[in-house]
Every structure is written in C-alpha cells, then in structure tokens.
Amino acid sequence: MSEDIERIKQKRKEWEERVLKPALERFWLKESPTKFYTPADIEDFDFLTNVGFPGEYPFTANTYPTSPYIPAPRRGLPGASGLVRAATYSGYGTAEDTRDYYKEMQKRGQKRGPNLAFDLPTQCGYDSDNPVVRGEVGKTGVTVDTLRDFEVIYEPFQGELELDRIASNFTINGPCNVIVAMYFALAEKRGVPLDKLRATPQNDILKEFIARGTYIFPPKHSMRMFRDSLVFFTKYCPSVNITSVGGYHIRGAGATREQDLAFSMAILIAYLQEGVKAGLDVDSFAPRFSVNAFGGSMEFFKEIAFQRAARRIWAKILKEKFGAKNERSMLLRQPAGAHMGYENCTVQRPLNNLTRSVVGAIASAFSGGLPIPMPPYDEPLGLGWSLEASQLSEDAFKVLYYEAKLNEVLDPLAGSYYVEHLTDAIEESAWKELGKIEAMGGAVAAIESGYMQHEIAKSAHERQKRIESGEDLVVGVNCFVGENELEIQITRLVPDPYDPVKREQAEERQIRNLAEVKKNRDNRAVAQLLGELKDKAKKEDENLIPSFIECAKAYVTEQEMCDVLREIFGEYQPATL
Amino acid sequence: MDQKKRIRVLIAKPGLDGHDRGAKVLTLGLRDEGMETIYTGLRQTPEKIVQSAIQEDVDAIGLSCLSSAHKYLFPRVIELLKEKGVKDVLVIGGGIIPSEDILYLKEKGVAEIFGPGTMVKEIAEYIRQNVKPR
Numbered sequence: 001m002s003e004d005i006e007r008i009k010q011k012r013k014e015w016e017e018r019v020l021k022p023a024l025e026r027f028w029l030k031e032s033p034t035k036f037y038t039p040a041d042i043e044d045f046d047f048l049t050n051v052g053f054p055g056e057y058p059f060t061a062n063t064y065p066t067s068p069y070i071p072a073p074r075r076g077l078p079g080a081s082g083l084v085r086a087a088t089y090s091g092y093g094t095a096e097d098t099r100d101y102y103k104e105m106q107k108r109g110q111k112r113g114p115n116l117a118f119d120l121p122t123q124c125g126y127d128s129d130n131p132v133v134r135g136e137v138g139k140t141g142v143t144v145d146t147l148r149d150f151e152v153i154y155e156p157f158q159g160e161l162e163l164d165r166i167a168s169n170f171t172i173n174g175p176c177n178v179i180v181a182m183y184f185a186l187a188e189k190r191g192v193p194l195d196k197l198r199a200t201p202q203n204d205i206l207k208e209f210i211a212r213g214t215y216i217f218p219p220k221h222s223m224r225m226f227r228d229s230l231v232f233f234t235k236y237c238p239s240v241n242i243t244s245v246g247g248y249h250i251r252g253a254g255a256t257r258e259q260d261l262a263f264s265m266a267i268l269i270a271y272l273q274e275g276v277k278a279g280l281d282v283d284s285f286a287p288r289f290s291v292n293a294f295g296g297s298m299e300f301f302k303e304i305a306f307q308r309a310a311r312r313i314w315a316k317i318l319k320e321k322f323g324a325k326n327e328r329s330m331l332l333r334q335p336a337g338a339h340m341g342y343e344n345c346t347v348q349r350p351l352n353n354l355t356r357s358v359v360g361a362i363a364s365a366f367s368g369g370l371p372i373p374m375p376p377y378d379e380p381l382g383l384g385w386s387l388e389a390s391q392l393s394e395d396a397f398k399v400l401y402y403e404a405k406l407n408e409v410l411d412p413l414a415g416s417y418y419v420e421h422l423t424d425a426i427e428e429s430a431w432k433e434l435g436k437i438e439a440m441g442g443a444v445a446a447i448e449s450g451y452m453q454h455e456i457a458k459s460a461h462e463r464q465k466r467i468e469s470g471e472d473l474v475v476g477v478n479c480f481v482g483e484n485e486l487e488i489q490i491t492r493l494v495p496d497p498y499d500p501v502k503r504e505q506a507e508e509r510q511i512r513n514l515a516e517v518k519k520n521r522d523n524r525a526v527a528q529l530l531g532e533l534k535d536k537a538k539k540e541d542e543n544l545i546p547s548f549i550e551c552a553k554a555y556v557t558e559q560e561m562c563d564v565l566r567e568i569f570g571e572y573q574p575a576t577l
Numbered sequence: 578m579d580q581k582k583r584i585r586v587l588i589a590k591p592g593l594d595g596h597d598r599g600a601k602v603l604t605l606g607l608r609d610e611g612m613e614t615i616y617t618g619l620r621q622t623p624e625k626i627v628q629s630a631i632q633e634d635v636d637a638i639g640l641s642c643l644s645s646a647h648k649y650l651f652p653r654v655i656e657l658l659k660e661k662g663v664k665d666v667l668v669i670g671g672g673i674i675p676s677e678d679i680l681y682l683k684e685k686g687v688a689e690i691f692g693p694g695t696m697v698k699e700i701a702e703y704i705r706q707n708v709k710p711r
Contacts, residue, residue, distance in 0.1 A: 120593035120644055124620070132622060135649025136593050213595015213619050254598045343598070347693050380693055381675065460598050461605040468696050477694040577604055577616045 008040045037417035045420055050312075054368075054410045056327070057319065059311040060423065061411040062368040063331045088390070089171065091117035091142035092498040093506035094513065095152035098142040101498065102156045113157065113166030113198075117141030118179070123214040125175040125562030128510040138506030141171070144179065145514045146555045150186045163187050164196035169244075174216035176203040177229050178561050180240075181548030189553070200241040200290060203229055206267040206443055207246065209572065210452045211253035216562060219444045221569035224540065227274040232545040234275075234285045242285060243271060247292035252343045254460025257306055257426060260295055262433030263452055265313055266443040272322055273442075282322045286329035293374075294334060296341030298356060300363050303338040304413060305422035307367035313427055337369020345380040349476035350488060353377035358396055365406035366413055372397050450575025457577060514557070521555040529554055530564055537568040584708055585635040589617040589626045591654060594644035599671060599693070603639060606697030612704070623653040630658070630666060636708040637667040639700075640687075647674055652685035665709040671695070 024032060039045075052058055055065035091098050091114075102114060118141040121133040127145045128137045137143050142153060157166055163186070172179045180201050187197055205222040208215045215222065226243075233240045246264035255263060268289070275285045295306050315330040324330055340360030345353045357373035365371040373396045376389035400406050413419040437446045446452050466472040473479045529551045536542040551561055588604045590597055597619060604616040615633050617626060630638050640651050651670050658666060670682060671691045679690045688707060691700055 120595075120646075124593050126593075133593065135646040135653075136644060139645045208595070211595075213597065214593075252598070253596075254602070380673065457598075457601040457605065460602050464602045464606055464697060465609075468698060474694070478696070574618050576618065577601055 002043075005040050005043055008038050012038060012040065035418075037421055039417060041417050041421040042424065047415070050420065050424075051411070051414050055331075057330060058315040059331050060308045061414055063311060063333065067368070067370070067407060067410070089115050089117050089169075091119075093138035093502055094143060094510045095149040096509075097138070097498065097502055097506065098153050099155050102153075106156055106161075111161065113161070113168045114153070115169035115171075116153070117171055119143045120214065122179070122558065123172060123174065125178070125216045125559060125566075127514060127557050127559035128507065129514050130559060134507070137510050138503070143506070143510050144182065145510070145557050145559070146517050147182050147185050147552045148513070148517050148555060150182045151189075154186060158190075163190060163192045164198075167198040167200070170199065170201040173202050173205045173208045173212075174214050174222070175558060175562055176201050176205070177225050177232075177545050178548050178552075178558055180229065181545055182552045182558075184237075184545075184549050185552035188549070194237045195239070197237050198239045199237075200244050201229070202292065203243040204245045204247070204267070204292075206270060206447060207249055207264075209447045209574075210263065210456055211249040211255075215572045217565060217569040218572045219447050221565075222572075223270065223274055223444060224569075225544075226271060227278055228543045228545050230271070230275050230285055231278050231280065232543055233288065234280060238288070240288070241290045242288045244290045244292040245271065246294050248294065248296045248339070248342060250456070251296050251341055253456050254463060255456045256459050257295065257297065257299075257302060258429040258433060259455060259459060261306065261310060261313065261426065261430035262437065263443070263456075264294070264310075265317060265430065265434055266437040266446065268314070269317060269321065269438075270443040272318075276322070282318070282324050283326040283329050286318055286322070286324055287326065287333075289333070291332055291334040293336040293339060294332075296339045296344075296360065298340055298344050298359065300359060301413075301419060302422060302426070303360070303363045304367040305419055305426050307338050307364075307369070308411070308419075308423045309427040309430065311368075312423070313430055334369070336372055336374070337364035338367050339364060339372075339374050342375055342379060344474075345375065345377070346474060346477050347380045348481070349485075350377055350381060352476055353379065354392060354396065357393065358400070361397065361400055362406065365400065366411075368411060370397065371400035371404075371406050373400075453575055454577075517555050518557075525554050526551075526556050526560070529556055530560060533561065534564045534568065537565055583611065583613045584637065584704060585613045585615070585633060586637045586639060586704065587615050587617065587626070587630050587633055587635040588639045588641065589621055589629070589654075590619050590641055591621055591623055591626055591650040592642060592644060592646045593620055594642050594646070594672075595619055596643040596672075597641070599643075600639075600641040603641075603671075603697060603700065607701055607704075610697065610701035612701065623650060623657050626654055627657040627661060627663070631661060631663060635666060636711070637669065637704050640668065640670045640672075642670070642672040642674075645673070647672060648678055648681065651682050651687050655686040665711060667704065667708050669700070669703070 020032060051060045054062035090101065092101055119138050120136045120140055121128060122144045126133045128143050144150065157163065170179060183199065184194055187194060205215065205226055209219060230242050233242050245268055250263055251260045272282060272286065276282060294310050295303060297303055311332045314332040318324040318330040338360060340356045344356060354377040357375065361371035361373040373393045376393045378386050378389040437443060440446045440451060467474060467478050470478060533547045533551060536544055536547055548561060586607055588600050590600055600616060604614045607614045617629055640654060642650055647670065655668055667688055668686065669689045669691065670687045674690050674692060682690060689703060
C-alpha cells in the first residue's frame with residue numbers, strides 16, 4: 001500500500017511538472033484554480049474504521065442501515081398532497097387562530113401533529129399582558145400564556161388524532177419545562193398517560209446563548225432546567241425526545257463550519273454530563289437526543305463532508321468519552337440533513353433561492369438525508385411562507401427523489417479521495433477546537449466567558465468583509481447586478497394562511513383571553529402553588545417539572561412560573577461585544 | 578476640529594428578537610469605517626434605547642428587528658426621542674422588513690431601511706451623508 005502511495009506521490013510530481021505547469025503557463029496562471037485528489041491525500045484511510053456500513057459505528061455512511069425517512073411505496077400513483085403544512089413549523093396569533101389554521105389543514109388532508117412555533121414573549125417567558133412585550137404578541141408564532149391556550153390549540157387533535165396518536169414539536173428552549181408541563185397537563189386532563197406521548201421540544205438552551213437569543217436564566221441554572229427535563233422524560237415519558245440539539249442556528253449566527261461542529265459537540269457533551277451527573281446510565285437517555293438540521297451552506301462538498309464528520313464525531317464522543325454500549329446512543333438522529341443555510345437566502349432576486357435550496361437538497365441526498373429543498377424561496381421576504389413557495393419546494397423534493405432517484409444509494413461519495421479527505425479535515429479541526437473548549441471548562445464555561453459568542457461574531461464579521469471585498473461572491477448581491485434589475489413580484493395566488501387583520505388584532509385579543517383566565521381561576525390556589533414552586537426552586541436537587549404540571553393545571557401563567565425562577569436563578573446578562 | 582469628530586452610532590436591538598448577527602456585524606463593520614459604535618445587546622425596550630442614545634450622545638441609531646414587531650417598536654423609539662426633545666439623531670433600521678412596511682416606517686420618521694444583503698460601506702456612506710451637523 002505505502003509503496004503505491006509513494007508511486008502516486010512521485011507520479012504527481014511528474015504530472016505537475018510535465019502536464020500541469022505548461023497548461024498554467026499557457027493561460028498565464030500563477031497557480032491552478034482547481035485541485036485534484038488522489039489516494040495520497042487519504043493515506044491512512046481504512047474503510048471499516050473511517051466509513052463502515054450504514055447504521056453501524058462510526059456511522060459515517062449513514063445513521064441507519066437504510067433511510068427510515070423514505071416515503072413508503074404507495075399503491076398507484078402518488079397523490080398530490082399539495083398545500084398541507086400542519087407538520088411544518090407553524091403557529092399564528094392567538095390559540096384560536098392557530099386552532100383554525102390546523103382545522104383548515106386537516107380539511108386539506110393533514111393527519112400529523114403540530115410543529116409549534118411560539119411567539120417571542122412565550123419563548124422568553126413573558127405573558128401577553130406584560131407592557132415589555134408590546135408589539136410582539138402572536139408575531140413569530142402562537143402565543144401561550146396558560147393551559148387554556150394549549151386546550152384551544154389542540155381542539156382539532158382528538159379522536160383519531162388524540163395526543164397519544166400524534167407527535168408534537170415545540171420550538172421552545174428557555175422556558176421549555178414550563179411549556180412542556182402545560183402539554184403534560186393537557187394530556188393528564190384528557191386521560192392520556194404521559195408514557196404514551198410523543199413529542200420533541202427543542203430544549204437546546206446553550207445554543208440560545210450563542211445564537212437565536214431566547215435565553216432567560218444564566219447558563220448554570222438553565223442547565224438545571226435541562227437536567228430536570230432529561231431525568232423526567234427518561235423516567236416518565238420515554239417517547240419524548242429530550243432535546244433537538246445543535247442545528248443550523250449556530251451557523252446562521254455566523255459560525256464557521258468547524259466552529260459550528262465543535263460548539264455543537266461541546267454543547268452535546270455538556271448535556272450528556274448532566275444526565276451522567278444525575279446518576280443515569282448514558283444508554284438510558286442518549287437515544288432520546290435528536291438533532292435539528294445541522295449546519296448548512298452553499299459549499300456543496302464541504303456540507304456533505306460535514307454531515308459525515310458530524311455523525312462520526314458524535315458516535316466517537318458517545319462511545320469513547322461516555323462509554324456508551326448501545327449503538328442507538330451513538331447515532332445522530334436527524335430528520336433533515338444538509339441544506340443551503342437559511343442565512344444564504346437573498347432578498348435580491350429571490351427566485352434564485354429555489355436554485356440554492358435545490359443545491360442544498362442534493363447535498364442532503366448525498367449525505368444520508370432526503371433531498372428536501374429548504375427553506376422555500378420567499379423565506380427572506382417576511383415571516384410566513386407563501387403556500388406557492390412551499391409547494392415549489394415540496395415538488396422540487398419529489399422531482400429529485402422520484403425522477404432523479406437521488407436516494408437509491410447511501411453515501412454515494414464514500415471512498416472519494418476528496419470527500420474522505422474533507423471529512424477527515426473537518427473532523428480534525430472540530431476536535432482541535434473542542435479540545436480548546438474542554439480546556440476552558442466545557443461549553444458552559446465557554447459561554448459564561450463570552451468566548452463562543454465572541455468567536456461567532458468575529459467569523460460573521462470576517463464573512464461580511466469577504467463579501468464586501470468580493471472575495472466571497474453572492475449572486476445578485478455583490479456581483480452580477482446591473483442597471484436592468486427586474487421587479488420581481490411575489491404573487492400569492494393562494495391566500496396567506498394567516499389573515500392580516502387577525503394578525504393586527506392578535507395582541508389585543510390575547511390580552512382579553514388572559515384577563516378572562518385570571519378572573520376565573522382560583523387565585524388562592526395559584527398563590528399557594530407559586531409559593532411551593534419557590535421553595536422547591538431553592539433546592540438544587542429538586543426536579544421542578546411535577547410542580548410546573550400542577551401549576552399549569554391551576555392555570556398559573558407562564559410568566560408567573562418564570563418570575564419565581566427569575567427571583568431564585570437570576571437572569572442572564574450577555575457579554576458585551 | 579468638529580469636522581473630524583468621529584460619528585457615534587448606537588446599534589440597538591429593540592424587543593425580544595434574538596437574531597443579532599446583523600447588529601453585531603454592523604457594530605464591528607462601522608468601526609472599520611472609522612465610526613464609534615456601541616451595541617446595546619438584546620432585548621432593549623424603546624425607553625432603554627432612547628436613554629442609551631442620550632447618555633452616549635450618539636449621532637445615529639441603527640435599529641435591528643427580525644421578529645416582525647418593527648411596526649410597533651421603530652416608531653415607538655422615534656416617538657420617545659421626540660418626547661425627550663432629541664431632534665438631531667438620525668434613525669435607520671434593518672432586519673426582515675417587508676417592502677410594504679417600509680413606507681409606513683418612513684412616514685413615522687425612520688430615515689432609511691437597509692435590508693439583508695446591504696453592504697456595510699453603503700450604510701456607512703448613508704450615515705456620513707445624513708447625520709445632522711452638530
């Protein structure tokens with residue numbers, strides 16, 4: 001083998017001298033604009049060690065032996081599901097608005113549980129009637145103040161769509177345990193046992209400090225909240241995912257590919273340690289960790305390599321650092337794979353985003369995911385995707401999947417000298433950065449000191465400088481623009497799912513809803529429950545989720561619960577720039 | 578002498594939106610352009626922003642919002658500036674601002690809206706041309 005490598009190296013030198021050099025001279029080039037990879041670039045490559053079979057350690061080839069997400073073959077021709085989005089991230093205005101939206105989607109044939117987007121007051125632990133949140137109620141998602149709102153949202157989910165028959169997603173982090181407790185309270189009131197519930201709360205609080213920003217409490221206290229959910233879910237609701245970790249937010253905030261991978265893994269390690277510290281066997285909870293569409297950029301091959309490296313590094317962390325024995329603990333569960341990176345959508349010439357998302361979708365298919373072009377092209381034009389843009393994305397997926405047959409082979413680039421080299425390089429630089437963070441005391445310490453935040457801001461700044469200098473090109477933004485730009489009209493042939501008049505009135509309506517709840521509940525019981533919560537919050541070992549459930553049942557508001565915790569835990573004060 | 582005084586800009590995040598890549602890039606980028614910049618950090622009320630602007634004696638305020646609450650938050654900042662008798666501060670905005678809202682915000686007193694893809698250089702030039710002489 002090494003003799004072969006020596007020969008290749010020798011041959012390469014000859015080729016550079018005899019073939020490449022004259023070609024470059026002919027075109028007045030100082031160096032080659034293209035690279036070429038050979039077995040000499042992956043000298044230590046060993047298939048079983050580096051790649052392995054799909055669904056087996058180190059999971060480079062694929063998470064599962066075959067893709068579990070491939071739609072089942074149907075009898076006859078696949079019907080057009082069309083404009084059905086309930087399982088897509090959604091949530092509008094008040095609970096009533098969201099309920100009506102899901103009813104409409106069910107009329108169109110939707111049979112899945114909701115993937116709930118919450119408004120920012122809910123995500124930051126404030127009630128709708130707090131003057132501090134004026135202008136924000138019901139804007140980025142549905143607003144939730146009390147159990148009453150969950151009761152209304154889930155009205156269409158009964159009978160054959162009862163809570164034990166659907167899976168729900170909640171994009172909630174800071175007050176995750178409070179919001180999930182409302183869902184548990186709803187289930188208990190409906191007589192659905194907790195161990196039958198299927199749900200995924202995002203519950204990735206550490207990422208909020210470095211991207212996305214919906215934190216409430218300082219990192220240490222936030223980790224106590226995380227521990228509570230990890231322990232509670234493991235014991236009482238084995239089908240609820242503990243966290244949907246990582247994802248595209250860190251990259252979206254400006255991190256490089258390598259920082260993204262290292263920071264995400266440092267955060268993963270911090271979460272795993274919470275479970276271990278609580279005395280649980282890592283194999284009892286790690287299989288309930290999931291991942292939310294890691295990474296994302298327009299660099300096609302690097303994103304493919306990134307996904308492969310992410311699977312491998314995750315597996316190694318679980319096996320080597322945490323001594324996991326069950327292979328299910330070691331696999332990176334991610335329903336969506338590579339993508340273009342939402343931050344790379346452009347407002348300028350927005351239809352180009354469809355082209356970009358298709359490139360991301362192909363990268364996904366080549367690295368173990370489905371070719372889902374995301375996001376829809378009108379993402380940067382305002383919150384709330386048009387149904388047309390959604391349908392175009394859905395259809396592009398079908399074209400790539402059914403016509404181009406991109407998913408017939410798993411890990412089709414395995415063994416490519418270039419992709420294997422890239423995969424190794426990305427993994428190696430992530431380990432290096434991870435080592436640095438470990439030396440600082442881990443993810444929590446690196447966030448408390450502002451290290452991660454600072455590094456990400458620096459990378460975002462560098463990227464902007466490269467765009468301004470023309471070193472990085474973005475079509476229609478810093479290049480290929482001219483005098484004759486077309487006015488692109490984004491027509492919405494199908495009405496927006498959310499009526500703009502309702503949108504304007506959502507805040508007012510919700511404030512009235514909340515006043516009604518506060519008037520009709522037993523306020524003495526509320527005061528007593530909040531007192532008990534406070535006593536428990538003071539004790540570090542106490543798991544607060546049972547108290548949140550009791551509070552939720554008594555219609556204690558989200559902010560009332562969070563305020564008790566704010567008093568005991570304090571609030572996070574970000575590092576300055 | 579006064580001519581050479583550096584332009585001071587407050588980059589602010591009103592409301593609860595946590596997407597601050599743009600705000601941070603602008604804070605650092607305008608520094609490269611020779612300006613003094615102060616970043617408020619996340620979750621600032623309009624009151625706090627106006628207070629910081631007065632305290633820091635800035636020439637311009639850049640408001641960033643991606644949560645769709647701009648129609649309330651941006652005009653509120655301008656209203657409060659007026660209440661405090663501040664007339665010489667240029668207010669510009671950015672974020673995910675649908676084109677149909679831009680006119681509304683301008684009517685309310687936001688001088689200009691810079692959307693995604695805008696070069697820092699362009700914003701710096703706009704600020705230089707439009708800050709009120711002091």
